[in-house]
Amino acid sequence: MATVIIKRLAKSPFVLITVLVTLAAFSFTPRFPFKSFRNSLQQQRLFTVEELALYNGTDDTLPILLGILGSVFDVTKGKSHYAVGGGYHHFSGRDASRAFVSGNFTGDGLTDSLRGLSSTEVKSIVEWREFYFRSYTFVGKLVGRYYDSEGNPTKSLKGVEAKAARGTQLLEKQKKEEAKQPSCNSRWSQGEGGEVWCDDGFPRLVQRPLEIALTGKMSKRCACFKEDQLSETGLEVYEGCDYLSKTCRVRTSNTMRVIKLS
Numbered sequence: 192m193a194t195v196i197i198k199r200l201a202k203s204p205f206v207l208i209t210v211l212v213t214l215a216a217f218s219f220t221p222r223f224p225f226k227s228f229r230n231s232l233q234q235q236r237l238f239t240v241e242e243l244a245l246y247n248g249t250d251d252t253l254p255i256l257l258g259i260l261g262s263v264f265d266v267t268k269g270k271s272h273y274a275v276g277g278g279y280h281h282f283s284g285r286d287a288s289r290a291f292v293s294g295n296f297t298g299d300g301l302t303d304s305l306r307g308l309s310s311t312e313v314k315s316i317v318e319w320r321e322f323y324f325r326s327y328t329f330v331g332k333l334v335g336r337y338y339d340s341e342g343n344p345t346k347s348l349k350g351v352e353a354k355a356a357r358g359t360q361l362l363e364k365q366k367k368e369e370a371k372q373p374s375c376n377s378r379w380s381q382g383e384g385g386e387v388w389c390d391d392g393f394p395r396l397v398q399r400p401l402e403i404a405l406t407g408k409m410s411k412r413c414a415c416f417k418e419d420q421l422s423e424t425g426l427e428v429y430e431g432c433d434y435l436s437k438t439c440r441v442r443t444s445n446t447m448r449v450i451k452l453s
Contacts, residue, residue: 238334239334240285243286247285248273248283248284254267255269255270256284260286260348261286262332263330263331263332264327265327266323292312292316317355337351369412372415375415376390387413387429387438394415395414397413398425
């Protein structure tokens, strides 16, 4: 029977070539197991909250995934950080966007809701998302707050990105405004406390008017003013510092916070 088939193939070159190409293709088929999950990740699949929770690092046969602003990343190569016992394990298998800036890694803190966060905090979370795009593999989207069932961005995601962009604009504006009035020099040690000084001018505490829009809180910074500017409104002399002193000692926690911001 086999001899008859071979003779027939020999009489039909087209059929013979087709068979040979098919056999050749089969012979070069990879022999390793088909990794269906990895292939599906390359297609950027959509995840439900329940599906994403399966990839939380507790099953060694599965990759470790995390979500941030609805984007899902494979962080398996950082297993020492994201697996059980790792410092970032609380991010695995969920979208805990808020925790990237809140530092609350328990209970309600592990949420994707950014309600009540300032524009700079939202900006920071968007920057964390960019970090994951640069450092890990983007594998899909989480259906819910930030992406709909078809993988399209929701109004919530667009609002977050708009708020982050606004934060960037405000920061740039603040930098330009503050560049007009140079910041004080500063240093601090645990034993001696803090010190601020001006090489040219006199140190004064001034409000940061854009800070409320940026962080939701009012803060001050130390800036250097020339003598003919000292009568301007809103300038505050450091407690215990002479009016025309170029150097001021600061010891309280509040003023040390000002030093760090200046």
